[in-house]
Amino acid sequence: MALLKIARMGHPVLLRPAAPIEDPTAEPVRRLIGHMQETMRDADGIGLAAPQVYQSLRLILFLDAEARDEAPGRAPVVLINPEIEPLDDTLELGLEGCLSIPGIRGLVPRHARIGYRGQAPDGQTIEREASGLHARVVQHELDHLNGILFPMRMPDLRQLAFESELRHLAAAVAQAAERAAGEPDAEPDTGEPEADR
Ligand code: NI
Numbered sequence: 001m002a003l004l005k006i007a008r009m010g011h012p013v014l015l016r017p018a019a020p021i022e023d024p025t026a027e028p029v030r031r032l033i034g035h036m037q038e039t040m041r042d043a044d045g046i047g048l049a050a051p052q053v054y055q056s057l058r059l060i061l062f063l064d065a066e067a068r069d070e071a072p073g074r075a076p077v078v079l080i081n082p083e084i085e086p087l088d089d090t091l092e093l094g095l096e097g098c099l100s101i102p103g104i105r106g107l108v109p110r111h112a113r114i115g116y117r118g119q120a121p122d123g124q125t126i127e128r129e130a131s132g133l134h135a136r137v138v139q140h141e142l143d144h145l146n147g148i149l150f151p152m153r154m155p156d157l158r159q160l161a162f163e164s165e166l167r168h169l170a171a172a173v174a175q176a177a178e179r180a181a182g183e184p185d186a187e188p189d190t191g192e193p194e195a196d197r
Helices: 027-042 065-069 132-145 163-182
Strands: 047-049 058-060 077-086 091-096 104-111 115-121 125-131 160-162
Touching: 027 047, 027 077, 047 132, 058 091, 058 104, 058 132, 077 132, 091 163, 104 132, 104 163, 115 132, 125 132, 160 163
Parallel strands: none
Antiparallel strands: 047 058, 058 077, 077 115, 091 104, 104 160, 115 125
16 A cells, blocks of 8 residues: 555646546556555545546545544545435535645535435445535535535635634634524534545
8 A cells, every 4th residue: 555645736637527437346446445545544534536646537535424433443435436416405504625725724515415326346336315524525525526626616715714714714604504503404514624634
């Protein structure tokens, strides 16, 4: 295994649509997954997409809720050729970061509930539903496969900040929570960590 270099915002590999993987069980794919797992763990990330390690392929890794609770032996979900479908129209505003945009956080609207589907490394189909941070991370990682970085999803770039200045976003975070609480069935997602980190 090896640690891979992580591409930073500005590199064109992060802005290109990634190519489908024809054989999820192929040896080079298996190797890439191993390297990405180690790289994500080392960077303390909660998600990583292949374009972030300069491989323009439709492959993402992420920690789901259960995996996050099981640190340090946490094993990320590996999803090949993933697809997403929002389950309703509810959007939540939440904090995100990205290993390709170190030191920066922003408030990003995401679908609160999604279904996602893809292939596991053994070729089996994975099909699940997710909400909250789990849904947010999957949407963030899938965006990487379409050349989209989280600031490109932000309606208000005043809500983009260095980590050292995050306290100044507190008011916006609280407002988002209030709005979410006012909507039936919606849970505020103002929480802690953030996609990718
Ligand atoms: Ni990211």
